[in-house]
Amino acid sequence: MKILLANPRGFCAGVNMAIESLDLTLREFGAPVYVYHEIVHNKYVVESFKAKGAVFVETLEEVPPGSVLLFSAHGVSPEIRRVAKERNLNAIDATCPLVTKVHLEALKYAREGYKIFLIGHEGHDEVIGTMGEAPEVMILVESEEDVDKLEVDPESKLAYLTQTTLSVDDANRIIKRLRQRFPNLVNPPKEDICYATQNRQEAVRLISSRADLCLVLGSQNSSNSQRLRELAAESGIDAHLIDGKQDIDKAWFEGVENVLITAGASAPETVVEECVDWICEAYDAEVEPVVIRQENVHFPLPKPLRQLSKPKG
Structure with a gap:
């Protein structure tokens, strides 16, 4: 065989950055360090961090005021950032920069008056965070069938974004169907799938x-x-x-x-x-x-952690 x-x-580079961020945060601040959602979607990684004192939460109400909080690699909505500030949490943002890119694109299109189709999976942490940037103008699209059911004025300003972890083939099929229905559809200059x-x-x-x-x-x-x-x-x-x-x-x-x-x-x-x-x-x-190909991508740590990662001497 x-x-x-x-x-x-x-x-990937985003996962490496998020894991290093949580390691450093635990080392510097000590346990417990609270993490909003799983740091990455992997059972072994999550369990190993639980053993070190990380506490994974689904709501910020579970985090005592004034605690250290890490945002996971999947990103969060502005509402979560607002609540974290309101609860006086020491928040460190370990969102993957490629997810942040999609958030910024959502804000840009929303400011310019576009209705935005987000191609992604309902309930995924990344999708929830991205939708939260401009919920009033974003429509989640999961399939070609969803595209056929859309009731949108084809003359309005329309754009699409995608979740970063989709199947390239599936996303392309959905994009093709969207373009058939909405020929004036626009998209970012660089695709979102990482x-x-x-x-x-x-x-x-x-x-x-x-x-x-x-x-x-x-x-x-x-x-x-x-x-x-x-x-x-x-x-x-x-x-x-x-x-x-x-x-x-x-x-x-x-x-x-x-x-x-x-x-x-x-x-x-x-x-x-x-x-x-x-x-x-x-x-x-x-x-x-x-x-098949070499990867040499590296993402910097969140700003509050960059000095901590440098060797002391």
């Missing part, structure tokens, strides 16, 4: 033709991980999204010669390594790294 180990995979999402999807698309089975490391609530599993399945191979080696089912490997392994942008490399080791031991497999 051969393991085709996709590269790029795993942590580089890491696109790169990981490209790797799965190119490598899956060589594989009989695909294992995607990532949690069920991770949008970009779900898209990787769907993409592999669309290529005609058996594909599973798993948190770690404990989720592997030996029945998947019957008649399998080549296993594609990748990881969503919030999945730690340690869980990838554990799965690779498990398969190598169970099936005497050899590993073939398959590099």
Whole structure:
């Protein structure tokens, strides 16, 4: 058996920045540090931070006034920022800069009098935060069917934005349908789906033709991980999204010669390594790294943390 180990995979620059931010905040301020929503959508990452003293909350009412609070990589709405200020919370913003870009685009289009279609998944933390920037002019669109149901004056000023972790193919289908209905539709000069999402999807698309089975490391609530599993399945191979080696089912490997392994942008490399080791031991497999493209993206830490990250001396 051969393991085709996709590269790029795993942590993106935004996830690295958010995780480093929470590590530094815990080190500097001590536990508890409150985090609004999961820092990233990964069970292992969240559990490891809980053990260090991070407290993940769904409402700011759960955070005692004056506490240290971290905003997760997925971003928050202006209303959440207002409540944090009202409660005198020491808020540190670890929003991914690529998500911030979409927020700023929403504000720009709203100021210019546009009605905005946001292509994304209802209930996702990122979508909730982005919609909160201009709720009165934003309409969530999840599918081509949603586009067909839209009741909007085609002569009005219309723009679209996208969640950063969507399937590129799905987003393009929805955008095509929107343009068919609304030919005057405008969009930002640079697309919103992030580089890491696109790169990981490209790797799965190119490598899956060589594989009989695909294992995607990532949690069920991770949008970009779900898209990787769907993409592999669309290529005609058996594909599973798993948190770690404990989720592997030996029945998947019957008649399998080549296993594609990748990881969503919030999945730690340690869980990838554990799965690779498990398969190598169970099936005497050899590993073939398959590099599709190099990634060298780095995002700066939030301003309050930048000095803390510098070596003392």
